[in-house]
Amino acid sequence: MSVAKLRIYRGDAEGGQEVEYDVPIEEGMVVLDAIHFVQANYDGDIAVRWNCKAAKCGSCSAEINGMPKLTCKTRLDTLPLDKPITVHPLKTFPIMKDLVTDVSWNYEVRKKIPPFKYAKDTDWKMQQVDVERSQEFRKCIECYLCQDVCHVLRNHNKKNEFFGPRMMIKIAELEMHPLDIEDRKEMLREAAGVGYCNITKCCTEVCPEEIHITDNAIIPLKERVADTYFDPLQWVMKKIKGS
Amino acid sequence: MEKFETHTHDVIVIGAGGAGLRAAIEASTQGASVGLVCKSLLGKAHTVMAEGGVAAALANVDSKDDWKTHFHDTMHGGKLLNNWRMAQLHAQEAPERVRELEHWGALFDRTKEGNINQRAFGGHTWKRLAHVGDRTGLEMIRTLQDRGIHTGVDVYMECTITHLLKDGDRISGAFGYWRESGRFVLFNAKAIILATGGIGKSYKVTSNSWEYTGDGHALAYEAGADLIDMEFVQFHPTGMVWPPSVKGILVTEAVRGEGGILTNNKGERFMEKYDPERMELSTRDVVARSIYTEVQEGRGSPHGGAFLNISHRGAEYVKKKLPSMYHQFKEFAEIDITKEPMEVFPTTHYVMGGVRVDPETAQSTVNGLFACGEVAGGMHGANRLGGNSLSDLLVFGKRAGTGAAEYANKINNDVKVHDEEINNAVKEMLEPFENTEGENPYTVHQGLQDAMGDFVGVFRTKDKLHEGIEEIHILKERGSQLKIEGSRMYNPGWHLCKDLKSMLIVSEAIARCAHQREESRGAHSRVDFPNYNDEVWGTVNSVISKDSSGDMNLGTSPLPQMPEELKKIVEGGYK
Structure with a gap:
């Protein structure tokens, strides 16, 4: 043998x-x-x-x-x-x-993410194609391999500034839930630190569930934050309306 | 004696799978202070492995479905040995419990109309299982986990409860240790909810994870509670057989639900012989015995199983509806299930037997001790239908949470923890470090797994069971003096010493109940008594309890009487 x-x-x-x-x-x-x-x-x-x-x-x-x-x-x-x-x-x-x-940091961070919230008049009808976006992220088995490989956490130990890829897909899963009405954009920009990710895709490579963490979650989240906070047209509109 | 930390709660829930989480959420919502103690990290419990779906008569796909049909199917699946009231409550309340999960953020697969989709499963008259591909359990545990951490439940992770404490005839707390440091911890509690799952690790070939060592069954037994129907261990018909490393890993019933076909090495669709009406979607006990028999009689696949083929549904469909199965076979066995058949053989999966509980409150026969999910007995009778476990843990998790919170609210604050009980617990736990001679717990565990597989398996006889009981007695003797290496810090060998004691208790209970029941019913198949004996055995549950001298007491008790209107629903013969 x-x-x-x-x-x-x-x-x-x-x-x-x-x-x-x-x-x-x-x-x-x-x-x-x-x-x-x-x-x-x-x-x-x-x-x-x-x-x-x-x-x-x-x-x-x-x-x-x-x-x-x-x-x-x-x-x-x-x-x-x-x-x-x-x-x-x-x-x-x-x-x-x-x-x-000791992976308890992940549990502490996760508690900070506001849970699913729905509107009062929700009729609970959802189409398969609409739930599939979130379902991809809900496949996550929380092995934390993506957190382990992320250089922001691994090499720079920015645990106080960046929630890491696992939590990015957790936020994406909630944000892309067809019936969710909670707004997590400010959290994404500030506490969760989505800007720290510079899209090296190491997390996607190690994911055993083959979740497209960077392409399907982090990049769209970055776009949502950019649209809200950095879109010049929206900025001008806000100035004009005085809000 | 060493110092240890103490926590005080109204309710302590032991186990953080679906049942424990649902119970903790409910007790907390009712205003109780709740501690949730789990052996592993939160979200890793065995519920993550549930694949096919959660059974509830939502009638989204088959509009004729209703609770009565679900009740009928459950009772017939359990060969009428179920606690009728549990089966009734389960069928009536499951739809609401599933919808509630959706309100907490769960995303089930959808019908074209946008409702929760439902699939067919063995023994269910209608398409009844709400599902998410083949990872329904993961969806449920994540949803409950999210809900739990936002409802004020205190979670104690990687903490193992080793002893329940009593003040007179009622529960007063729980004692255990932290995995990381090995240090002891005391929980003062008015009520305890057991949600510890099953016993599969007593067998070698099992779909169960390392946590499934019968802890809750053993804790309840030691605390003086009754266990019922322990002879009924479900062997899931389809576990992987090859390679050896993955032997026993579950192949979801959803494969058959989605149209999978079983054949033997002659290419015969053998279920035609055993259940021509329901074929592959017969109940699990029947399909498991059929596969076993085909292999026994020389018609097995190359690695000693049956062939299960789903490739005719087309690659795209299979990958969409059964993604985990596709990956599981591709990665572990180098089999592409969209092109080739799987090889499958029965694997120890679930225990129908467990702590005897009051259907309304989930309280055991000990004051202040509650049980829900797999560790509780009665709901599934002699055989559980697929999908009924995920609904069971929601329905009775909620009920246990309410029951325990109300109980804790009613009793006075004067429950006491007695030093003597703690001293005994500490002494017992530290013995394996202090023994200068003794056996390796891993060796004794392997011996137990072999004995249970050889003597208390799918088909049983009086002689084999007798031999099994003798063997378990020898193993108990060996297990009473164990010796381990290393320190108390995160020491799996030390942990196994206690798990082994629990497994020895449940194994003895299973073997002795199986020896007593001289008939075949559901998952309990006696070669020497191949038929039902309705007159003698169709009217009683087996009961195990610890007597005053510390011995295991075995007996029976009459089934609760079913009301006439429910009798009418379950009329008709069962197979």
């Missing part, structure tokens, strides 16, 4: 290092299977977050050979097995232990 070498980061806030483990390869095996093998056979206390093991819950995010991925969805046979596979925790969030990071 062939063997994969896994170099798993082990440590906590104080520091740590890679530890190498040999794992026998089974057909179709994914990185999370290999980590479970290590847990059951070598180190029972190795920390990894996971739930469904079917790419539906977005819990098992890690950086595999330097790339942000779901460990449950990354098959060993898609990786070069002639050298060790490195598995590290997400870099953008503080480490708790081993592969587990």
